[in-house]
Amino acid sequence: MANINYEILKTIGEISDSNKGWTKELNLISWNNREPKYDLRDWAPEHEKMGKGITLTGKELRKLKEILNEMDI
Amino acid sequence: MANINYEILKTIGEISDSNKGWTKELNLISWNNREPKYDLRDWAPEHEKMGKGITLTGKELRKLKEILNEMDI
Incomplete structure (x- = not known):
């Protein structure tokens, strides 16, 4: 696996935690020293391992916020 | 690849669209006929192909909404 x-x-x-200690988190992360992005992802305790996730730009995060605020949840 | x-x-x-026609979308999806979950994911036009994404329960989506509304974005 590439580093x-x-x-x-x-x-x-x-966002949540599982019974195995993993947490779903929103963080601001710089990948490969690039411009930081928002990142929604599962993490093992102490961020030792990362699970699946997606990155979002600030614009995408604002749009997501708009959508969530329009929803009846 | 498994079906x-x-x-x-x-x-x-x-949430956004890329110059290749892919869109980042929030949908409600049932995977393998299980209970539907919210799903944040990249999709090719007409949902022909799916990209990376994460699923969220209703509870997780509400928590995410809370977090976004506390942020200065």
Whole structure:
């Protein structure tokens, strides 16, 4: 597996945790020293391992917020 | 590759689109006929192919909404 260089610049919030200790988190992450992006992803305790996730730009995050605020949830 | 059975029960909103026609979308999807989950994912035009994404329960989506509304974005 290729080495992925990343830095968690800001831990923003925890969406949920599983019984195995993994957490779904929203963070601000720089991947390979590129411009930081928002990142919604599962993490093992202490961010030791990462699971599946997606990255979002600031614009995408604002749009997501709009959509969620229009929903009846 | 194993066959994945899914049904998009509701298209909720489009987060962004790329210059290749792919869109990042929030949908309500049933995977393998299981209980539907919210799903944030990239899709090719007409949902012909799916990209990376994550699924979220209703509870997780509400928590995400809370977090986004506390952010200065």
